[in-house]
Amino acid sequence: MSESYAEVNGIKICYEIKGEGDPLLLVHGFSDRKEHWRAQYDALSEYFKVIRFDNRGAGKSDRPDGVYSMEVLVNDINGLLDYLNIKKTHIAGHSLGGMIVQNFVLKYPKRVNKIILINTIASVTPPGIPPDKGIEWYVNRAINDLKEFQEDPINTFLEHAKKSYSKEFWKKMKENPKKKFHNIWTVEDLVEEKTAYGPTERDYIHQGEVLKSHNTYERLHEIKNQVLIIAAEKDRSCPKLLNQRIHENLPNSKFIVIENAAHQSILEYPNIINQHIIKFLKS
Numbered sequence: 209m210s211e212s213y214a215e216v217n218g219i220k221i222c223y224e225i226k227g228e229g230d231p232l233l234l235v236h237g238f239s240d241r242k243e244h245w246r247a248q249y250d251a252l253s254e255y256f257k258v259i260r261f262d263n264r265g266a267g268k269s270d271r272p273d274g275v276y277s278m279e280v281l282v283n284d285i286n287g288l289l290d291y292l293n294i295k296k297t298h299i300a301g302h303s304l305g306g307m308i309v310q311n312f313v314l315k316y317p318k319r320v321n322k323i324i325l326i327n328t329i330a331s332v333t334p335p336g337i338p339p340d341k342g343i344e345w346y347v348n349r350a351i352n353d354l355k356e357f358q359e360d361p362i363n364t365f366l367e368h369a370k371k372s373y374s375k376e377f378w379k380k381m382k383e384n385p386k387k388k389f390h391n392i393w394t395v396e397d398l399v400e401e402k403t404a405y406g407p408t409e410r411d412y413i414h415q416g417e418v419l420k421s422h423n424t425y426e427r428l429h430e431i432k433n434q435v436l437i438i439a440a441e442k443d444r445s446c447p448k449l450l451n452q453r454i455h456e457n458l459p460n461s462k463f464i465v466i467e468n469a470a471h472q473s474i475l476e477y478p479n480i481i482n483q484h485i486i487k488f489l490k491s
Contacts, residue, residue: 211268216287217280222268223261223288227253230321231294232489233285234260235312237303238415239350239407241267244302247392247478248485255486256298261288263308265414267405276414278421282312289319298489300324302474303446304415310424310454313431322489323435326481327446327471330454331423347416351409361399371444372472390478428457435461436488438481440469462488 213220224242232252234245242260252258262269264284265276285308289297298321301309306328313320333342357364366382373381380387385395407415435458439451448465455463464484466473474481 214288214291216284216291219264219270219272219284221261221264221270221284221288221291223259223292224249225257225259225292226250227255227257229256230489231297232256232258233289233294233297233299234258235285235299235301235305235308236260236263236266237301237305238419239266239412240303240305241401241405243267243401243405245474246397247390247475248300248482251478251482252485256489259288259292259294259297265411266407271408271411271414276417278308278311278418279315281308281418282315285312286316286319295319296321298322298324300326300485301328302326303328303471304419306446307419307422307424310428310431311422313433314424314427317431317433320433323431323433324438324485324488325435325451325454326438326474327440327443327451328454329446329450330425330428330457332419343416343419346419347412350407350412354407354409354412357402357406361403362395365395365399365402369472372470373476374442374468374470376468377470377476389475392478393475425453425457428454429459431458432460434488436484437461437463438473438484439463439465440471440473441465441467442470443473445471 211224213222236244242262245260265271296319299309306325353368370378381395388394437451437455439448455461466477469477
């Protein structure tokens with residue numbers, strides 16, 4: 209099925225569906241788009257009805273002005289499921305997507321079957337510390353990176369990818385941006401997609417507002433669903449320890465660490481991650 213658009217909460221949400229079977233909704237992270245699941249979408253669609261979509265303010269979905277908060281994005285997912293006539297679904301989220309998933313499950317628990325959280329956190333700042341200052345720094349850095357990216361896309365992408373991929377894998381990316389990793393993607397593919405549909409300065413500001421409204425630590429115990437938590441050994445953005453803390457606060461979760469992987473493990477080690485997801489959802 210090609211890209212389609214759903215009328216949700218007064219905006220258009222761009223989505224794709226592939227495969228048959230139990231539905232599995234994929235939620236992308238900060239500054240990303242539905243295509244960020246490129247290494248999972250086809251593989252998982254052999255077993256499930258996979259839905260990937262662009263969040264409000266990302267990709268080909270509408271990017272309206274107004275309030276952006278975790279609740280707004282959570283309600284968009286609920287509206288998308290209504291539009292697609294899906295009463296209950298498995299759901300997976302990477303990074304910010306995992307944060308959105310946590311909040312969605314807490315607000316709409318009856319709509320969720322099993323949950324997969326990949327390289328995420330339960331709060332952007334330690335308890336008792338206002339998130340605004342840290343997130344503003346993070347957003348401003350992203351905006352500065354965007355300006356550099358527009359001037360020199362490939363080299364800027366590679367420079368900032370250092371912190372998101374393992375050292376060994378990053379070296380291969382830098383050596384040959386045309387190399388097809390896992391027969392799925394190249395650095396040039398990622399750069400082309402970001403150039404065409406990546407975030408603007410305003411989008412970064414809006415997504416920063418979403419981050420500010422995320423904190424599920426006090427409510428994780430309410431999530432009774434089976435949860436698979438996949439952490440990356442060398443993740444600096446959402447460290448393994450913080451993923452483990454989510455696991456420790458959930459009543460029914462399984463915790464897995466992908467060795468030698470960094471934050472973008474879904475692109476770096478897709479075969480291993482996909483196998484864990486399939487086994488978990490089929491068990």
